[in-house]
Amino acid sequence: MLSQLIYVSVRTATCTEHEIEKILDSSNRNNGTKDITGVLLYSKNKFLQVLEGDHDLILSLYDHIKMDKRHTNVVMISIKPIESRYFPSWQMGSKKINTDSFDFLTHMDADSKKDFLDLLAGKDTNNAIRIIHKLFV
Numbered sequence: 677m678l679s680q681l682i683y684v685s686v687r688t689a690t691c692t693e694h695e696i697e698k699i700l701d702s703s704n705r706n707n708g709t710k711d712i713t714g715v716l717l718y719s720k721n722k723f724l725q726v727l728e729g730d731h732d733l734i735l736s737l738y739d740h741i742k743m744d745k746r747h748t749n750v751v752m753i754s755i756k757p758i759e760s761r762y763f764p765s766w767q768m769g770s771k772k773i774n775t776d777s778f779d780f781l782t783h784m785d786a787d788s789k790k791d792f793l794d795l796l797a798g799k800d801t802n803n804a805i806r807i808i809h810k811l812f813v
């Protein structure tokens with residue numbers, strides 16, 4: 677089943693720009709063989725990744741990525757079946773996002789319990805994905 681998974685995480689201090697390049701190299705090398713596509717947004721201290729592909733394959737990739745020491749506080753925002761991919765052309769597209777706005781977008785304050793999607797699109801995941809997509813065109 678074709679599915680889409682979105683998570684956010686906190687970039688650790690050890691995750692330099694060079695490490696980001698290595699992550700993208702790994703992604704482009706590995707994701708293609710599994711027919712996984714998506715995007716990785718990153719700021720000075722946050723990540724947001726969208727993974728699209730076979731449900732089981734993206735879940736096992738997510739479990740693998742979660743263990744990576746270059747980020748922490750990994751929180752899944754959503755996983756759901758999709759009819760077609762929003763990001764068919766990237767094994768892993770990437771974009772560095774202005775820290776201030778991205779911090780706002782991914783602010784996961786435990787008190788408010790508002791996640792990225794609430795802030796961005798009022799629980800409308802499709803709309804949120806459209807907005808993320810716009811960042812790439």
Ligand SMILES: Cc1cc2nc3c(=O)[nH]c(=O)nc-3n(C[C@H](O)[C@H](O)[C@H](O)COP(=O)(O)O)c2cc1C
Pocket residue numbers: 685699701702703704705706707716723725737740741742744746747768
């Ligand atoms: C934020 C983040 C996103 C990542 N995304 C992917 C990914 O989409 N695909 C992937 O294979 N590895 C990804 N990685 C890297 C994996 O955790 C792991 O280092 C990599 O799969 C190892 O593969 P390699 O030995 O072939 O380089 C990501 C790591 C981080 C921190």
